[in-house]
Amino acid sequence: MLALSGSSYASPETIVPGVLWYDTSSNVLSSHGGGILKEGNTYYWFGEYMDSDPNNVLPVYEGHVTHQFVANTCYSSIDFVHWTFENNVLTQQASGDLGPGRVVERPKVIYNDLTGQYVMYMHIDSSMYDDNRVGVATCPTVNGNYTYLGGFWPLGNRSGDMTLFKDDDGKGYLLSNNGLSGINIYELTDDYLDVNSLATLVRKPGAEAPAMFKAGGTYYLLCSDSSWWTPNDNFYFTATSITGRWSTSKDFTPDSTNTWASQTTYVQPIQGSVSTTYVFMADRWNEWDFGNSMYIFLPLIVDGTTLTVDWYDEWTLDAETGEWAPVECTASTIHVESIVCSTVPIPRSQGMSYGEVTVTIYDDCGDRVVGAEVTGTFTGDFNETLTETTDDSGVVVLTTTTGFKQPSYTFCVDNVSHATLSYDPNDNTETCESY
Ligand code: DGJ
Numbered sequence: 338m339l340a341l342s343g344s345s346y347a348s349p350e351t352i353v354p355g356v357l358w359y360d361t362s363s364n365v366l367s368s369h370g371g372g373i374l375k376e377g378n379t380y381y382w383f384g385e386y387m388d389s390d391p392n393n394v395l396p397v398y399e400g401h402v403t404h405q406f407v408a409n410t411c412y413s414s415i416d417f418v419h420w421t422f423e424n425n426v427l428t429q430q431a432s433g434d435l436g437p438g439r440v441v442e443r444p445k446v447i448y449n450d451l452t453g454q455y456v457m458y459m460h461i462d463s464s465m466y467d468d469n470r471v472g473v474a475t476c477p478t479v480n481g482n483y484t485y486l487g488g489f490w491p492l493g494n495r496s497g498d499m500t501l502f503k504d505d506d507g508k509g510y511l512l513s514n515n516g517l518s519g520i521n522i523y524e525l526t527d528d529y530l531d532v533n534s535l536a537t538l539v540r541k542p543g544a545e546a547p548a549m550f551k552a553g554g555t556y557y558l559l560c561s562d563s564s565w566w567t568p569n570d571n572f573y574f575t576a577t578s579i580t581g582r583w584s585t586s587k588d589f590t591p592d593s594t595n596t597w598a599s600q601t602t603y604v605q606p607i608q609g610s611v612s613t614t615y616v617f618m619a620d621r622w623n624e625w626d627f628g629n630s631m632y633i634f635l636p637l638i639v640d641g642t643t644l645t646v647d648w649y650d651e652w653t654l655d656a657e658t659g660e661w662a663p664v665e666c667t668a669s670t671i672h673v674e675s676i677v678c679s680t681v682p683i684p685r686s687q688g689m690s691y692g693e694v695t696v697t698i699y700d701d702c703g704d705r706v707v708g709a710e711v712t713g714t715f716t717g718d719f720n721e722t723l724t725e726t727t728d729d730s731g732v733v734v735l736t737t738t739t740g741f742k743q744p745s746y747t748f749c750v751d752n753v754s755h756a757t758l759s760y761d762p763n764d765n766t767e768t769c770e771s772y
Contacts, residue, residue, distance in 0.1 A: 352634050352652050352654055353651050354597070354631070354648075355621060355633060358420075358632055360412060361420065361421045361422075366632075367386045367387055367388065367410060368382050368383065368384030368385070368386070368410045369385040370442050371385065371443070371445070372384075372444070372446065372500065372602070372603045373603060375605075379413050380415070380417055380605070380656075381446070382413070383410065383411050383446050383457065384410055384444065385404070385406075385409060385441065385443070385444065386407050386409065386410045387404050387628055388627065388628040389627065389629060390628070392405075393627070395440070395464035397464060398465065401565050401566070401624065402624060403440055404440070406429055406439045406441035408425035408426075408429065409426055409441065410422070410424075410426065411426045416656045416657075417654055417656050418654060418656075424480045424481070424482070426480060426481065426482060426483045427482075434472055434485065434487070434488050438463075440460075440462040441461060441462075442459065442460040443498055443500065443602070446501075447529065448503075449528060450507055451527055451528060452528050452529075454475045454477060454529075455475065455476045455477070455478070455479050455483070456473065456475050456528075456529040457473065457483050458472070458511060459499070460513075466497075469490070469496055469497055470488035470489055470496060471489060471491055471499055471511065471513060473489075475530070489531075491532040492523065494513075494515045494521060495516035496511075496513040496514070496515065497513060498545040498546050499511060499513035499514070500512050500548055500549060500603070502550075502579075504579070505551070509524075509525035509529045510522055510536065510549070511525055513547070514544060514547070517542065518541075518542055519538055519541040519544050520539040520541065520544050520547050520558065521535060521537075522536045522538070522539065522579060536579050539558060541560065541574075544562070545561045545600075546561040546571070546602065548602060548604050550604040550605075552606070552615065552639045554577055555576070555577060556575065556577070556579055557639075558573060558576075558583065559571060559604060559617075559644075560572060560573070560586075561600045561601050566600075567622075568595035568598050568622075569595055569596070569600075570594070571590065571601045571619075572586040572589065575642045584642075589637070589644040598621055599620060600622065601618075601619050602619050604616065604617055604637060605618060607659050609657055609659020610657060610659065612660055613659045614654060614659055616635075616636065616637065617646045618632070619634075619635075620632065621633055635647070635649060636649070636652060636654075636661045649663045651664040651666070666701075666702035668704065668758055669701060670700065670701045670759050671699065671706050671753055671755055671761070672698070672699060672701070672761050672764035672766070673696060673697070673698060673750050673768060674697045674699040675696070676695070676748060676750065676768075676770040678692070678694050678748055679772070680692055680772065681736060686740060688742050690740055691737045691740050692718075692746050692748070693734060693736045694734070694748045694770070695732060695733070696711050696732070697727075697732050698733075699731065700758060701761070705731025705732075706731045706758065707727055707728065707731060709727045709731070709753050709754065709755045710724060710725075710754045711725055711733045711735070711750060712751045713749060713751055714749055715747070716746065716747050716749075717745055717747050718745055719739060719744065721737050721739065723737075735748075744772070746771070746772050747769055748770055
């Protein structure tokens with residue numbers, strides 16, 4: 338995805354989850370925990386700026402750390418693939434909610450038709466996460482400098498991870514973790530600057546990272562469990578009305594994949610001339626190097642009221658037609674993925690052993706290669722060059738024909754050949770291994 342400087346993927350028109358992404362100026366794209374606002378045919382992506390600067394790492398309790406607020410960013414895109422940096426729309430202030438050592442997470446922006454203001458909500462906290470407020474900022478332009486208006490506990494409730502949702506009738510909703518029993522859904526006032534009433538509580542203690550979207554007549558609410566920055570199996574609820582009744586929760590990724598090692602952030606429908614693709618947007622956090630946190634964008638399949646997110650290494654999205662497709666990987670090279678050295682005792686030989694190595698061959702799509710001819714040399718206590726062909730698991734076992742007492746040896750792969758794929762030793766995880 339994006340101007341893919343440094344990526345091994347050839348096509349810049351595709352979305353590649355789980356690698357560093359770059360904006361159209363080739364800078365690292367930093368927009369985490371955020372959300373999308375669509376205006377005309379432009380998508381604006383707001384999010385948390387995160388970097389690898391150790392000065393921005395704040396200690397929390399239980400050995401955890403967090404990232405100090407530096408800025409909320411805004412990027413724009415027509416195709417949802419190439420993103421242009423617009424502005425740091427809200428930046429650190431000298432003191433107060435947005436001052437040094439503060440935490441600002443999961444910013445979302447919706448446009449208010451009555452006031453003509455863009456309204457940003459975000460989770461405002463101390464570095465210890467004991468403040469739990471929602472903060473509000475506004476701007477007359479989508480990508481301008483937002484003015485921070487302040488923070489509050491909605492209807493007196495604590496407010497952690499949050500999101501915004503603007504319904505088709507223009508009503509705005511704030512969804513936030515109430516720190517106790519689940520996700521509170523509040524109806525916003527007409528100007529979106531405050532909450533009006535509690536629409537409902539979606540009961541699920543610990544539910545975090547709420548993301549809501551509507552498809553057909555159904556509302557979908559995706560959430561994670563709470564496990565700091567470590568991913569868990571996320572889940573979703575459905576309802577035909579925001580006030581409920583909401584269904585019980587179900588997972589949308591296979592068990593124990595921990596949501597493809599990510600945490601839900603947002604779901605954006607890409608409505609095109611042919612169909613609508615729902616893009617599941619998530620963060621793969623890196624608590625020990627926040628600047629190396631990755632984005633996981635994947636197509637979210639809506640089937641009846643069932644949601645599924647499968648993994649694709651690379652996929653294409655056509656924002657004009659609203660269609661998506663997986664990119665099939667075509668292998669062209671092979672390499673040594675692993676070498677494991679061992680010895681095999683020779684029966685009734687007074688402690689002599691053969692040297693034995695297991696070599697595994699992979700292709701550049703990450704698959705095991707059958708029928709690759711591997712030639713390697715044992716040196717040290719042995720002096721033998723052997724050749725074998727990989728089996729159905731992409732593995733060869735090479736065993737010396739001579740023995741040695743408690744042998745010590747080095748094995749190096751000299752060459753790998755295959756009928757259609759060429760050997761690229763630069764891709765080898767290792768070429769030699771000693772025993
Ligand atoms: C999980 C939340 O979803 C994140 O936004 C952040 O608050 C981390 N916890 C902090 O550990």
